[in-house]
Amino acid sequence: MTETAQTVGRAAGQDCPECGTRVTGGGAYVTWCAACDWNVDPEVRQEEARGRVERLRRSLAHRYGEQLFAELSGTAEASAHAGTADGAEPTNRGTGTGTGAGTGAGTGTGTVGARRGPGRDGVLAAALAVAVHGVTVALLAGGLWLLVAEWGRGLLPALGGLLIALAVVLRPRFAKLARLSGELPVLRRQDAPRLFALLDEIAEQVGTTGLREVVIGADANASVTTYGVRRHRVLRLGLGLWRILSPQERVAVLGHEFGHYAHGDTRRGLLVGSAFQSLATWRYTLAPKHPDGLMDDLVNLLTAPPRLLVEGVLVLLEHLTLRDSQRAEYLADASAARAGGTVAAAGLMDRLLVSGSVEGELGREVVAARTRIGGARREDPAEGLWERVAAHGASIPAHEYERLRRVAERRGHQVDSTHPPTHLRHRLLTGGEEVAARIVLDPARSAGVEAELAGPALRVARAVVRG
Known part of the structure; x- marks a missing residue:
C-alpha cells in the first residue's frame, strides 16, 4: 500500500x-x-455491546490511566529536576530499585520504576482472593463431611456429592501448554538457541527470569503467560506484529512483556490471578439460560442471587487491582525502553495502532490464496507471506501514524480494557530525556534469530492461507 x-x-x-x-x-x-x-x-x-464488568473495566482503565500518567510524569519531572535520576528515592515511595524513569520519559533508573510493596488495595485484593478460594475449599470440605460423618440415609449424602462436584467445577484451573499452543509451532531452547539467548538477556536486563517455550502465531500481538502448577512461562509471539517491527522494537516488545513479571503485576500472580479465573468460571456457570420453559425460568430465578453476588465480587476485585495493573503497564513500558531504547519503545506504541491494518492485510492474503485460478500464480502463496506483511507495514506513511495517534487520543484507544490509553503511554515515553538501548540487536544477531524462526514461520503462513 x-x-x-x-x-x-x-x-x-x-x-x-x-x-x-x-x-x-x-x-x-x-x-x-x-x-x-x-x-x-x-x-x-x-460499538459492540459490553456487559457491566467490561464497561467498568474500560471506565476505570481510562480514569486510572490518566491519574497515573499525571503521577508518574510529575514524579519523573520532579526527580530529574532534583538530580535524583541515579536512584534516590522520593517520599511516599516503596523501597528498592527498579527500571522506571528518573527522566521525564519514564524510562531511566530511579523513582518511577521503584518496586513498591503492596498497598492497601493490594492487601484487600489478596484477602478477597483468599476468600474466593476459601469458598471452593468450604464446598469441598462440607461435601466430604456430609459423605463421611455418618449422617445416615436420605438426601444428605447426595447433597454432599453435589457440593464436591461444585467444588471440582469451580476449582482454580491452571493452563496447559497444549491448550495454549493448539496446533501452533512450539520452540524450545534446543530448537532456537539464539532466540532464547536474546530472551534470557532481555529478561535479565529488566530484572526477571526467562521462559521455557515460545509459541509462534500469526496475530499482531505478543504476550508472556504461565501454565501448569509450577507457573512455567511461555511467550506467544505473533508474526503479524513481529515482522512489522524494527530489530530494536522487537527488543522493546520483549522487554515490555518481561517487565510485567519484573514489576510484580498483581493480576499475573498466582493468588489473585487464579481468583479471577475462578470468578470467571462461576460467572459462566451461573449465567442465565435462554428461557424455553418454566423450568428455565425457575433456574434463572434461583441462580440470580449468587450470580449477582459473583458479579459484585468480580467488580470489587477489578476495582482493587486495576490501578496496580495500570501502573504495571506503565512500568513495563519503562522496561521496554530500558531494553530497546526510548525511540524503539515509542515506535512500538505506533505499531500497535496499525495492528488492525496488519490483520486486514493477512485477511486479503487469505482471499488472494483462495481465488487464484490455474497458473495465475504458481508458487506456494505461503512463501513470502511475512515479507509481504513487513512491506505493508513499511509502506504506511508517517502522516498516517500521526493521524492514528490523534484518533487514538480522541477515542481513548487501548490495547484492551486493562491497558492505559495508548496515547498516554506514548506521551510518557517521549516526554523527557531519551534513554539509550541497553541491548542492541545488530544485523548479524537479528539474522540468526530470523533463521531460527523461518521454519515455524512458514508453517504458520501455510495455516494462514488455508484459512
Whole structure:
C-alpha cells in the first residue's frame, strides 16, 4: 500500500474545507487536515455491546490511566529536576530499585520504576482472593463431611456429592501448554538457541527470569503467560506484529512483556490471578439460560442471587487491582525502553495502532490464496507471506501514524480494557530525556534469530492461507 507521486499530488492539491490549509493523505489513506483535524476520524464506529464488568473495566482503565500518567510524569519531572535520576528515592515511595524513569520519559533508573510493596488495595485484593478460594475449599470440605460423618440415609449424602462436584467445577484451573499452543509451532531452547539467548538477556536486563517455550502465531500481538502448577512461562509471539517491527522494537516488545513479571503485576500472580479465573468460571456457570420453559425460568430465578453476588465480587476485585495493573503497564513500558531504547519503545506504541491494518492485510492474503485460478500464480502463496506483511507495514506513511495517534487520543484507544490509553503511554515515553538501548540487536544477531524462526514461520503462513 505505497503512496505514488500521483496520490501525493492529489492530496497536496486539496485545501481543507474548514481552515484552508493543504491537507495530507489521500489515495489509500484518509485525507485529513493536520492543522484543524478535519476528517481525522471519518469512520462511523459500531460499538459492540459490553456487559457491566467490561464497561467498568474500560471506565476505570481510562480514569486510572490518566491519574497515573499525571503521577508518574510529575514524579519523573520532579526527580530529574532534583538530580535524583541515579536512584534516590522520593517520599511516599516503596523501597528498592527498579527500571522506571528518573527522566521525564519514564524510562531511566530511579523513582518511577521503584518496586513498591503492596498497598492497601493490594492487601484487600489478596484477602478477597483468599476468600474466593476459601469458598471452593468450604464446598469441598462440607461435601466430604456430609459423605463421611455418618449422617445416615436420605438426601444428605447426595447433597454432599453435589457440593464436591461444585467444588471440582469451580476449582482454580491452571493452563496447559497444549491448550495454549493448539496446533501452533512450539520452540524450545534446543530448537532456537539464539532466540532464547536474546530472551534470557532481555529478561535479565529488566530484572526477571526467562521462559521455557515460545509459541509462534500469526496475530499482531505478543504476550508472556504461565501454565501448569509450577507457573512455567511461555511467550506467544505473533508474526503479524513481529515482522512489522524494527530489530530494536522487537527488543522493546520483549522487554515490555518481561517487565510485567519484573514489576510484580498483581493480576499475573498466582493468588489473585487464579481468583479471577475462578470468578470467571462461576460467572459462566451461573449465567442465565435462554428461557424455553418454566423450568428455565425457575433456574434463572434461583441462580440470580449468587450470580449477582459473583458479579459484585468480580467488580470489587477489578476495582482493587486495576490501578496496580495500570501502573504495571506503565512500568513495563519503562522496561521496554530500558531494553530497546526510548525511540524503539515509542515506535512500538505506533505499531500497535496499525495492528488492525496488519490483520486486514493477512485477511486479503487469505482471499488472494483462495481465488487464484490455474497458473495465475504458481508458487506456494505461503512463501513470502511475512515479507509481504513487513512491506505493508513499511509502506504506511508517517502522516498516517500521526493521524492514528490523534484518533487514538480522541477515542481513548487501548490495547484492551486493562491497558492505559495508548496515547498516554506514548506521551510518557517521549516526554523527557531519551534513554539509550541497553541491548542492541545488530544485523548479524537479528539474522540468526530470523533463521531460527523461518521454519515455524512458514508453517504458520501455510495455516494462514488455508484459512
